[in-house]
Amino acid sequence: GAVVSQHPSRVICKSGTSVKIECRSLDFQATTMFWYRQFPKQSLMLMATSNEGSKATYEQGVEKDKFLINHASLTLSTLTVTSAHPEDSSFYICSARYSGGSADTQYFGPGTRLTVL
Amino acid sequence: SQQGEEDPQALSIQEGENATMNCSYKTSINNLQWYRQNSGRGLVHLILIRSNEREKHSGRLRVTLDTSKKSSSLLITASRAADTASYFCATATNQAGTALIFGKGTTLSVSS
Numbered sequence: 001g002a003v004v005s006q007h008p009s010r011v012i013c014k015s016g017t018s019v020k021i022e023c024r025s026l027d028f029q030a031t032t033m034f035w036y037r038q039f040p041k042q043s044l045m046l047m048a049t050s051n052e053g054s055k056a057t058y059e060q061g062v063e064k065d066k067f068l069i070n071h072a073s074l075t076l077s078t079l080t081v082t083s084a085h086p087e088d089s090s091f092y093i094c095s096a097r098y099s100g101g102s103a104d105t106q107y108f109g110p111g112t113r114l115t116v117l
Numbered sequence: 118s119q120q121g122e123e124d125p126q127a128l129s130i131q132e133g134e135n136a137t138m139n140c141s142y143k144t145s146i147n148n149l150q151w152y153r154q155n156s157g158r159g160l161v162h163l164i165l166i167r168s169n170e171r172e173k174h175s176g177r178l179r180v181t182l183d184t185s186k187k188s189s190s191l192l193i194t195a196s197r198a199a200d201t202a203s204y205f206c207a208t209a210t211n212q213a214g215t216a217l218i219f220g221k222g223t224t225l226s227v228s229s
Contacts, residue, residue: 032214034216034217036216036219041224042221042222043205043219043220043221043222044160044205044219045219046216046218046219049214049215049216051214091157093159093160095216095217097214105162105165106209106216106217108159108160108162109159110158110159111158111159113157
């Protein structure tokens with residue numbers, strides 16, 4: 001199956017700093033990627049939809065100026081958590097939508113664990 | 118946003134027993150998918166069932182879908198300790214380019 005990678009897998013940062021998380025589709029092109037956030041013992045919550053070459057669409061309650069998304073190419077989307085605070089500590093998971101052939105499936109990255117001190 | 122509820126929230130069984138998890142959703146769907154997530158890890162895709170299907174099997178997994186009730190169930194037969202994980206249903210709508218929306222999940226614990 002298709003592979004999606006995320007980097008870094010784990011990051012610890014100080015409060016007030018910015019953190020960039022990369023999401024790459026390794027063997028297919030993805031015009032659409034999605035970013036989810038998962039707090040401990042909770043489900044995945046969709047944060048935003050990232051479309052290549054256009055602005056991301058954010059879900060209600062997600063601050064676009066705090067969570068900057070850039071989908072610069074068909075294989076890369078980045079999420080930057082600006083001025084991170086402890087409450088931003090979470091598991092961030094991206095997915096890339098594959099629309100080839102008869103399949104229309106999202107492939108998920110392995111996630112990035114962000115800890116803000 | 119989330120589609121709806123899964124029940125039970127937590128399920129503890131013995132090895133060899135069957136585990137049944139249910140998922141309800143709110144909107145019309147194109148397909149429904151089940152995922153597994155081990156603690157602190159990424160998602161593993163288990164099975165996809167389309168809106169025109171009623172039942173699907175994959176190994177020890179059996180999924181049913183009732184679109185009239187907007188509900189699905191995941192049955193794991195002859196459970197093993199390695200099945201211990203959280204299980205999530207996720208729905209895809211007919212609208213192109215939209216994300217999967219996840220249910221709240223069921224945490225399954227299988228003891229040996």
